[in-house]
Each structure stands twice: as C-alpha cells, then as structure tokens.
Amino acid sequence: MKLICVLFAICLATLAGGLPRNLAPTIVTETSPVPTHPMDDPDWIPPTAPTHEKDRDYWLATGQYRLRQQLAAHSEPNVRVAKNVIIFIGDGLSIPTLAATRVYIGGEEQELSFERFPHTGLAKTYCINYQVSDSACTAAAILMGVKNNYGTIGVSGHVPLHNCPLSLLESNRLTSILAYAQQDGRSTGIVTNTRITHATPAVAYATAGARYWEDDTELPANGGGGCVDIATQLIHGTVGQNLTVVLGGGSRHFYPSGTLDRNGEPGRRQDGRNLVDEWISTMAERELRARFVHDRAGLAAIDAGQVDRLFGLFRGNHMSYRLLADQNHEPSLAEMTASALQLLKRNDRGFVLLVEGGLIDPAHHANLARLALDETVELHRAVEQAVTAMGGSGSDQQQEETLILVTADHSHTLTIGGYPVRGNDILSTGDFSRLDRMPFFTLTYANGMSYFDHFHETGGRRNPADMVDRHHDPTFTFPAAVPYEDETHGGDDVAVFARGPWAHLFSGLYEQHVIGHGLLYAACLGPEEFERSEACQERMRGSASTTGCCWIVLMLSALFLVWREVSLSKY
Structure with missing residues (x-):
C-alpha cells in the first residue's frame, strides 16, 4: 500500500510539472505586483449608488407605477382590425445591443422608445437549414409567415440557395404581407438605410433563389435561366411596381455600368438598362403623379398631397452611418419614415409600411460597436417619429387602428x-x-x-x-x-415589441414565423382559410355589402340608360 501511495504521488508531481507554464493561473500573493488598476486594489471600495436609489420607497413607488401601467394595458385588449401596420426591423438588433444602447444614450435605467410598448415577446430565429440565420430567411418568417432556407428570397424551403429553376415554380413562391395589403386596396411602402435590394426589403416584393441576385451581374451564368434580378422586380414586379413609397440606398443596381447616378456614383448593370428612367416612364404611362428623389432636400420638398408615388435612392451602396454621413445630403431614417407616412396615411383603406434600421448589422460585422449602438438610436428615433405621426400616446382612432411592431431579424455576438x-x-x-x-x-x-x-x-x-x-x-x-x-450573426432569440390592435398576440416565446401570422390576423389579411377575428369578419361583411350596393347602383344605372335610349327612340 505504501508503494502504491508513493507511485501515485510521483505521478501527480510529474503531471503537475509537465503542464505548460502559460496555462497555469496567475495567483495573487503577497509578492504580486503593485496594483495597476483601482479594481486590483484589495482596499478598493465601489462607488456609491445614486442617492434616490438608496431609498426603498423609490423602488416601491416605481414598481407600483409600472404595475399600474401593465394592468391598464392588459385590462381591455385592443381587438380592432389593424387598418395600418408598421413593421420595424432592426437588422442585427440583439438584446445585448439594446442594453448597451440604453447606457450609451444616458444610463442603465434609460428606455428606448419601443421598449415602452406594452407587449413584448421573444422569437426563435433559426433558418430551416442553419442554426444561425441570415436576413433573408428571417425576413420570410416575419413578412411571409414561413421559414425557409438561408439566403433565399421569398421562396419555400424546397428551393436550395442559388437554384433558379425551382425558384420559378409558382408552388414554391411565397406571399408577403405587403402583397396581401395591395390586394386589399391598401397602400404599401418600404424604408431602409441599406440598399433597397438588400435581403430584408427584397423579401417584401421579390422572389429569388439567392439574395445576391441584386442586379443582372449576379444572376446565374446562363443568362439567369429565366430568373429576374431583384432590382428589376422592384420596378416591374407585381408588388414592386405597386409600392406607394420606396426609400433607401443601392442606386448602383438600377443604373448601367459606365453611367453615373444623380449623385455622381457609378452604376453596375451590364444589360444597359436604366431602371430609374423605366420607373419614371411606367408611372407616366399609368398617369400617376410620381417623383424620384436623390437627396435630403428633394425629399423634404415633397408635397404628399401632390404625389401618388415616391421613389428615393440616396447612395450607390448602403446609406452612410449617421455619425459619418453628410447629413445635409442624406436624410435620416426618421425623416424617411415621416415622409413615407405622409403619403401612406392618405389612403382611407389603410397601409402597411416596412422600415428597416439596416446599418446596425454591418457595424457589428466590422466590430464597430459604437456605430452599431448609434444606429440603434436612429431606429429608436424612427419609431418615435412613427408613434407621433400615428397619434402619439392618445386614444384617437388613428392610433387605435395602427399596429406598430419592432423586432430584429437575428442577433450578433x-x-x-x-x-x-x-x-x-x-x-x-x-x-x-x-x-x-x-x-x-x-x-x-x-x-x-x-x-x-x-x-x-x-x-x-x-x-x-x-x-x-x-x-x-x-x-x-x-x-x-x-x-x-x-x-458573425448570433443564434440567440430576439426581442419583439408591439403596441396597437392585437399587440397582445406577440407576448411569450415563439417561432419567428408566428410574427407573420400575428400581423396578418391583426390586419385582416391573408388567404380565406386563415383565422379571422370577429372585427375582421365584420369588416369583410361591410366590404361585401358595399360591393353589393355598388353593383346594384351600377345595374340600375345601366337599366335607366337602356330605358332612356328606348324611350328616345320612339320620338
């Protein structure tokens, strides 16, 4: 037994001596260096808390105040039809990004505009083939209610990335909430500070086997195999050509190579087409009052009452980070949101608006944390602008009929x-x-x-x-x-914030595609077989009655004209 113990001790000593010295932890002893940082001093005392927070009554009072707010918000759920829907997507807006931004704007106790919304939830963001998602498959979940493959635009999971033939099959194509809104006679719009052909906005109006097909230069080598690039779909596609407002960056995908856009930036299309000119011509043929703008001054000069369609491209690539932008030339996300709402609110039937705070994501990709936080502030301001434009915190009808949802497509690290x-x-x-x-x-x-x-x-x-x-x-x-x-992106859940009709549907933890179904239900949109609220059914009956009355009036008018012609023919 003694021999075994001796051998065991020798083994332990050998193993300990064989460990790489740089893996051994540094032990703070009496011979450790003099402290080089206040927190390294054993006598260091943390700073005192704010005076008012030391008082227990402060926490009791603020806790009761918040409780009363929640009780009021949940006492009578708003179950009207959401005539208007505004969807804000913060690209890469992770929960740590939110928490850090609060401190960035003034302190841990601060709140962003949408963090005051009464209903919050968490969404699971994976694609059907990736644990960590991209902006294309997550946009399909939010805007179409269907999860699909990483990198694909507006098509089902039967379409692998870069597959053109399968993306052309009607059975594989998905329908966005903006398409449903147009079918219902509502106005639609897209605002982003990324390229307007980038993944998130593209899902609203296009279908493609790959998010990278932003113009003809990225299509498959065989001439596209019948597939159409995303920029062309914005101008001539069924949904794209019927958008009331489109504001963002990415002009390079709309101008031919060898030419410059209106800001002097080069185009890159190889087919020689100028899609901006084609949009202007198409709108003129349809006798619509259309305006194209390329800078902040042009956007500010728009008279919403004199414009039927608005198209703005403010940079060749993504728009600039707000901290680095020429703010006299490029409008802010809040300014673009305000301009879009001025046009969309004119439709008594209602509208659906997608707003993307898209520059949080590229800032994170480059490890530029300050820019990511600052772009989150830009999103906060845009949401604040929308809340004010739609009635603020009051109880007027416009505010009560507008669902505002704020979420992220995916997280970051x-x-x-x-x-x-x-x-x-x-x-x-x-x-x-x-x-x-x-x-x-x-x-x-x-x-x-x-x-x-x-x-x-x-x-x-x-x-x-x-x-x-x-x-x-x-x-x-x-x-x-x-x-x-x-x-890289992160695979953790993202927050969902909602206010307005049926906002309570977005509480809890759920798959991300459930957001799309909640939006359609609240807005009384989607296929006939989808669930309908009582308010939605009443709205549909009202529409049917109105349609029936119109047909009766038309028939009576036609009969009167026939009778009049017959009567006059006798003389």
Whole structure:
C-alpha cells in the first residue's frame, strides 16, 4: 500500500510539472505586483449608488407605477382590425445591443422608445437549414409567415440557395404581407438605410433563389435561366411596381455600368438598362403623379398631397452611418419614415409600411460597436417619429387602428461583460483581469477581424489602457476573441415589441414565423382559410355589402340608360 501511495504521488508531481507554464493561473500573493488598476486594489471600495436609489420607497413607488401601467394595458385588449401596420426591423438588433444602447444614450435605467410598448415577446430565429440565420430567411418568417432556407428570397424551403429553376415554380413562391395589403386596396411602402435590394426589403416584393441576385451581374451564368434580378422586380414586379413609397440606398443596381447616378456614383448593370428612367416612364404611362428623389432636400420638398408615388435612392451602396454621413445630403431614417407616412396615411383603406434600421448589422460585422449602438438610436428615433405621426400616446382612432411592431431579424455576438460599476462609459474598459493584469473593454465580440487589433501576433492581449483615448472614435474596433473575416450573426432569440390592435398576440416565446401570422390576423389579411377575428369578419361583411350596393347602383344605372335610349327612340 505504501508503494502504491508513493507511485501515485510521483505521478501527480510529474503531471503537475509537465503542464505548460502559460496555462497555469496567475495567483495573487503577497509578492504580486503593485496594483495597476483601482479594481486590483484589495482596499478598493465601489462607488456609491445614486442617492434616490438608496431609498426603498423609490423602488416601491416605481414598481407600483409600472404595475399600474401593465394592468391598464392588459385590462381591455385592443381587438380592432389593424387598418395600418408598421413593421420595424432592426437588422442585427440583439438584446445585448439594446442594453448597451440604453447606457450609451444616458444610463442603465434609460428606455428606448419601443421598449415602452406594452407587449413584448421573444422569437426563435433559426433558418430551416442553419442554426444561425441570415436576413433573408428571417425576413420570410416575419413578412411571409414561413421559414425557409438561408439566403433565399421569398421562396419555400424546397428551393436550395442559388437554384433558379425551382425558384420559378409558382408552388414554391411565397406571399408577403405587403402583397396581401395591395390586394386589399391598401397602400404599401418600404424604408431602409441599406440598399433597397438588400435581403430584408427584397423579401417584401421579390422572389429569388439567392439574395445576391441584386442586379443582372449576379444572376446565374446562363443568362439567369429565366430568373429576374431583384432590382428589376422592384420596378416591374407585381408588388414592386405597386409600392406607394420606396426609400433607401443601392442606386448602383438600377443604373448601367459606365453611367453615373444623380449623385455622381457609378452604376453596375451590364444589360444597359436604366431602371430609374423605366420607373419614371411606367408611372407616366399609368398617369400617376410620381417623383424620384436623390437627396435630403428633394425629399423634404415633397408635397404628399401632390404625389401618388415616391421613389428615393440616396447612395450607390448602403446609406452612410449617421455619425459619418453628410447629413445635409442624406436624410435620416426618421425623416424617411415621416415622409413615407405622409403619403401612406392618405389612403382611407389603410397601409402597411416596412422600415428597416439596416446599418446596425454591418457595424457589428466590422466590430464597430459604437456605430452599431448609434444606429440603434436612429431606429429608436424612427419609431418615435412613427408613434407621433400615428397619434402619439392618445386614444384617437388613428392610433387605435395602427399596429406598430419592432423586432430584429437575428442577433450578433456582442456581449456586455466583466463587472463595470454603475454609470461606467459603455464604450470604455470596465473591469480588470487579475490574470494578465490588464483592464478589458465592457463590450466584446465572439469573433471578427478586430482580433488582430487587440492581440499580439505572438499571443496575448494588447493593453487596452493604451487604447482608451480612441474608444469613442466611430471607427474604433472592439475586441474579438476569435479571428474571423467578418463577425458573425448570433443564434440567440430576439426581442419583439408591439403596441396597437392585437399587440397582445406577440407576448411569450415563439417561432419567428408566428410574427407573420400575428400581423396578418391583426390586419385582416391573408388567404380565406386563415383565422379571422370577429372585427375582421365584420369588416369583410361591410366590404361585401358595399360591393353589393355598388353593383346594384351600377345595374340600375345601366337599366335607366337602356330605358332612356328606348324611350328616345320612339320620338
């Protein structure tokens, strides 16, 4: 037994001695270096909390106030037909992005405009063939009520990515809420600060085997095999040509290569077509008062009462991040939303508007956390603008008949980590590692190219203390743990916020495509076999009665004209 114990002890000693020294944890002892960060000092005392928050009565009072708000919101659910539907999609608007943006705009206790909505839920975002989704399959879930394959536009899961022939089959094509709204006589519009042909807006009006077919240069090599690029579908497609308002970026997909758009940026189409000119000609043939605009001044000059159709392209590619934009030239997301609503509200039948805060996503992909948070603020302002335009917080009929839903298509890998003190700058370092004896940023990414900005080639972190004078620069990249050519989306659930008719349907946890079904139900849209509310059935009966009356009037008028002709023929 003694021999066994001795051998066991020798084995343990050998294993311990064989461990790589750089994997052993740093133990803080009496001989450890002098503290280099306040939080490394054993005598460090956290800062005091705000004075009013120390009082228990503050928390009791605010808790009761919020409870009363929720009781009021849930006491009498709004079960009217949503005559108007406004869908806001924050591209990549993860829950950590929301939390970080609150601190960015003023503090942990702040709320974004849509976070005050009375009904919230969580949506599961996977595609049918990917755990972590993209904006195409998630847009199909939200706008069409169907989950499909990664990267495909407006087609069912029977269509693999890049498959043209299967995307042409009518049985594989899906219908968006904007298409249903047009069939019902309602106005429709799309606002985005990305390319108008990008994945999310494209799903509203186009079908394609790949989200990348934005113009003819990306179609399959055999001339497209009968498939039509997304930009052309916006101008000549059944849904696209009937959109009342279209505002965004991406003019390069509408102008031929070798020419410049109205902002002096080059086109890239190889078929020689100028789709903007084609849109103007088509609208003239239909005797519609149409306006094309390319800058903020042109948009501001629009008189909604004198325009039937509005088309705006403000950049060749995506529009600029608001912090970096020429704000005299490019309109903000809130300004575009306001202009769209001015036109859409003229239709007494109602409208459906899709608004995408699309620049949160590319900012995250580049590990540009400050720009991602700032673009979230832009979305917050656009939602605030829409709420005000549709009646604010009052109880007038317009507000009561408008469903506003805010959600994200997918998440990102941004995290809020460490133990930063209350009120700490969200863009700065917030805690200190006692292992490598350096501070670290509160905001970090799981992956991305910024890995190379924050790690030495030989291993180990670069000291963030040497970077803190740059962390407010919009182009400063925040650290990533794994090198990757483009920071990835995240697979976690996303938040859903809703107010207005049937907003309570969006409470709970559900598959993302359920959002699409909730929108159709609330708006009294979709196929006849879909569920209908009592208010919807009454609306449909009213429409049928109105239609019947119109037919009776027309028939009586026709009979009168026949009788009159017969009577006159006698003389």
